[in-house]
Amino acid sequence: MVNRPHLRPATGGSIRRQLVVQLLIVAAVLSGLLYLSVRGVADTAVETTQDSILGAATIAIAEELRGGEDGVSIDIPYTAFSMLGSIGEDRVFYRILVGGETVTGYPDLALPESPPGSGLDPRFFTTSYDGSEVRAAAVVRSVLVEGRNTEVMVIVAQTRGAKDAIVAQMANRAALLGLGFFALAAVLSVITARSVLNPVQRLAEAVGRRGPDDLRPVERPVPSELAPLVRALNGFIARLSGALSRTETFIAEAAHHIRTPLATLRTQAEIALRKTDDEATRDSLRAMIRAADDSARSAGQLLDHAAVVYRTDQRTEERIDLCQLARDMSDSFGPTADIRDIDLTTDLCAPPVEITADRLLVESALRNLLDNAIKYSLPDGSVAVTVGTDGGRAVIRVLDRGRGLSGARTTQLTGRFRRGTNVADVVGSGLGLTIVREVARAQGGEFRITEREGGGTCAELSLPL
Amino acid sequence: MRRTIAALVIAFCVALPRLALGFDVEEEQVFPAPSGAPTAPLRILSTTDTEIFAPLLDAFQADNPDVPIHYTVASTQEVYKALHDEGAAFDLAVSSAMDLQMKLANDGFALSHRSAPTQALPGWARWRDQLFAFAQEPVVMIASARAFDGPLPRTRSDLIRALRDRPEAFDGRIGTYDPNRSGAGYLFATQDARQSDTYWRLSEVMGGLSPRLYDTTGAMIADVQSGKLALAYNVLGSYAEAQLDPDGDARIVAFEDFTHVLLRTALIPRTAPNPDAAGAFVDFLLSGDGQRLIASETGLPPISEAALAADPYLRPIRLDPGLLVFVDPLKRQRFLNEWTAAVVQP
Known part of the structure; x- marks a missing residue:
């Protein structure tokens, strides 16, 4: 085939690549959201677990508070602290206040900003102690001392190393999950892009396979998104086909319109040549006949050439x-x-x-x-x-x-x-x-x-x- | 050779400028660096007697000849006080008082140390990469076979029955720790009390038989051997095994209802001037060689899960925050009052 560079269209990017890139961006965003949400859920879940154990420990201490004539009796149960070891190896701090006075524990442990309500309903808060962030639970309980109501507050706090470790572990798994999700999405997006572009590919192949003079409109079914393109292509084909048939007609007409007068001119010149004896006139007429022959040949060849050029694009093999x-x-x-x-x-x-x-x-x-x-x-x-x-x-x-x-x-x-x-x-x-x-x-x-x-x-x- | 070393040690003891220590020191010894090119010393504050620990120190110095070791012995309470209240500069604190060691670690007085040997420890023998157990010692009873009419008791209920059946055989001949004065005694008593209510019944019964109260295991064992005591309740089995005459009539009884296992622990104080040497020593204690040496040279049982699995009544005292409960001053006072009321009867 003759190399015709002007037939190679200028390409500005690839739909498939664009599609894949956009799908990958969506997948990356979703993976990120997945990671963040799993992390968030893990954080909440572990904090809730730590809170409930802290609350139970605090309540266990509060349950053992007794009033009496000698003041408040405090007997911390062994299990209250022992159970705090169940989440992990975190440091434990506590403080017990009777009527606002610290009686035992760590006197510099922070109090909750607002006092917890009565009824052994623990108030949880986050503070820091000895340079570490701690989660604390506080309960208040009234006991009768010497006939008077005395408020006892129990605060139990625990560092958050185990919680952070569990959350970090879950976050690692979430990150792996997100990566896996992204990898899967990447494969799927390539497959999707290919299948979405399949009709375009098939249409391009069908049009490319056509013979040089196949100017029928494209009638194969195409997805609705491609319908405007096919409609435009069909319109273009119709116009091209019309233009070609007009060119053919024009060439035939031109051949006719040039050859016929030349033939008439030649015939008239020959008749005139026969009728005159004047040598000078006869020479002129012979020259005229030669010029007419020349013109007829040239016209014929011009038309031949035009026909050849036309047929080069419209061959009938x-x-x-x-x-x-x-x-x-x-x-x-x-x-x-x-x-x-x-x-x-x-x-x-x-x-x-x-x-x-x-x-x-x-x-x-x-x-x-x-x-x-x-x-x-x-x-x-x-x-x-x-x-x-x-x-x-x-x-x-x-x-x-x-x-x-x-x-x-x-x-x-x-x-x-x-x-x-x-x-x-x-x-x-x-x-x-x-x-x-x-x-x-x-x-x-x-x-x-x-x-x-x-x-x-x-x-x-x-x-x- | 030994004599010259001993002489050297004494010379050093005398020459050492007495540190202005606010806690009571029982013994102080310097093990000079064998290489003669000493680097920063490793200062160990310990509740374990020097002669028990010396083989370990020698072995450590064989591998680390540049490290002089200052070995200071004090009681469990004094070790705790030195670090918690006075911020004394020691590189390693070795103690059998698990509760006080736990309190030190919990309150942030310990540095973290992480290495292959510490990671290889079972979970119950380690806390927060700060507290490391290197020996496990069952807490047992030493009994004179003659004093018991028939077989030795196998549980605390058996013991209570035997004491009630023949009070005349035991009156004034029962020895136990005074938890008011001994940290180990307090730990054993509180652990017994939390484990089972039988303990209070036993205390009441023993209290009725005018028990003798001791500060150390060694004294109780000696009195059982000499026949002064019929039984010593809650003593360290490892000491007993080392001291008992195999042909005598004193027997070691590990109760089958439960027998606590004490963990001897080490921690690196946050005030340590030479924590690297301390870490190296901890790694040595926990290494295979160190553990074999502990078993063969000190008579302390090394950390072994297999040993615990073989005797299901052995219960290691867990390194968990529960230990903090009995360190609480109110709780401690309350417990000691109860105990005194039960055992020290007028």
């Missing part, structure tokens, strides 16, 4: 027998060759050489090659057409014994409106070999024109079988 085609073309050039006494021969190999190509393009190329060969041959010269195969390619050669190329290269001769340096005396438009080159290019073949040994030219068109 079919199986063509090159031998048959060469034979038919030689036959059609027979009269022209006879006029100049040129011996036109064909040398076709025995089995048919078949290629898949656009018939009109190949015909057009061969016609231009034969036209050139006959045009530039001397009278009584010879032109030969051969068809053969060479290394997987079909090769058509048109050989003449004409004036040769006088050193010009193929590339110099196949440029648009470029002609050889030795052909000023022969009518020509400079488009013939351009057409051949275009055809070779469109069909994935090659065109080469070289000098023959012993004078003349060899034009060689090779096309893939």
Whole structure:
């Protein structure tokens, strides 16, 4: 295929990548939230557990308070502190106040900001003691001392090392969970992005697979999000198809409109030539006829070229027998060759050489090659057409014994409106070999024109079988 | 050789500038660095007698020849007082008073030390990477086989029955710790009291038989051996095993209803000038070599879960905050009043 860089669209990022990145961001945020919430729940749960044990220890001490004539009797149960060791190895502090006076424990342990209510309902608070953060529970209980109500406050506090350790452990697990969640989400997001973009991929492949002249609208079912794109594509195809058919019509119209007046002009000039005997007028008329021929040929070739360029994009491939085609073309050039006494021969190999190509393009190329060969041959010269195969390619050669190329290269001769340096005396438009080159290019073949040994030219068109 | 070392030690004791210590010291010895190039000394404050600990110190110095060791012996109460009230500068406190050691650690007087040997300790033998048990000693009764008519009692109920059946055989011949004066005695009595109500019944019965009150295990064992006592209740089994004449009639009785196991613990005080040496010594005590030496040279049983599993009545006194309860002055006064009322009868 011919490399056409302008057909490669400018890409600005990838939807899949964008989709994956966005899904990953969402997954990362969710993983983070998961981590924070598990941590938060763990923190609350462990604190609640520590609180309930602290509360139980405080109440156990308060339960043992007794009033009496000798003051308050305080008997701390062993289990009150022992149970505090159940969460972990945390330091324990306590303070017991009778009527606002500290009677035992740690006198510098902070009191709750607001006194706890009665009824052994512990008030929990967080404070610090001896440089460590502690969680404390306080209860107040009234006991009867010497007939008077005396308030006793019991405060039990515990450092939070075990709680922090448990929370840290749970947070580690939550972090692992979050990482696992993120990894899973990453895999799923890649899979999701792929499956979401599958219809786009399939549509692109379906459109890309179309033949060059397949201008039917896209009718395959697509997701609703792609419907606007397909609708726009179909509209574009419809406009393109309309424009192409107008171009075809225009070329046909132009051919008709240029060729017909030229033919009329030529006929009138010939009639005038027959009617006059004045040599000067006859010379003028002959010049006019030659100019008309020249114009007709140029117009024909221009139209040929336009048709070739048009068909390059709109090829209709079919199986063509090159031998048959060469034979038919030689036959059609027979009269022209006879006029100049040129011996036109064909040398076709025995089995048919078949290629898949656009018939009109190949015909057009061969016609231009034969036209050139006959045009530039001397009278009584010879032109030969051969068809053969060479290394997987079909090769058509048109050989003449004409004036040769006088050193010009193929590339110099196949440029648009470029002609050889030795052909000023022969009518020509400079488009013939351009057409051949275009055809070779469109069909994935090659065109080469070289000098023959012993004078003349060899034009060689090779096309893939 | 021993003699020269002893001479050296005495010379050092004399030469040592007496520290202005506010607590009572029973004994002080310096083990100079064997290498002759001494670094900062390791100061150990201990309740364990020097001659028991000396083999361990020698072994430690064999591995650490640059470290001189100052070994100071004091009672459990004095060890506690030195660190808690006076902020004395010692690198290691070794004590059998678990409750007081626990109180020191709980109140922030201990430094943390974490190493492979401390991590290998069972959970009940360690608290907060600050308090480390290096020996476990059952608390037992020493009884004279002759004094009992028939088999020796296996539980405290058996003992109560025996005492009630033949009070004349035991009157004035029962020895036990005075918890008012002995920290170990107080710990044993409080643990007994919290474990079972039988203890108060036993105390009442013993109180009716004019018990003799002692400060140390050694004195009680000696009196049982000499026949002065028929039984000594709540003594340290390790001392008894070392001192008892195997052919005599004194027997060790570990009660099958429960026998407490005392943990001898070490902690690094926060005032330690040389905590690294203290950490190295703790690691040595807890290492396989240290534990083997403790078993073979000191007669103290090393930390062993297998030994506890073999005798299900052995209950190690747990290193947990419960120990703080009986350190509370009100609680202590209350307990001692109760105990005195039960045991010291007019």
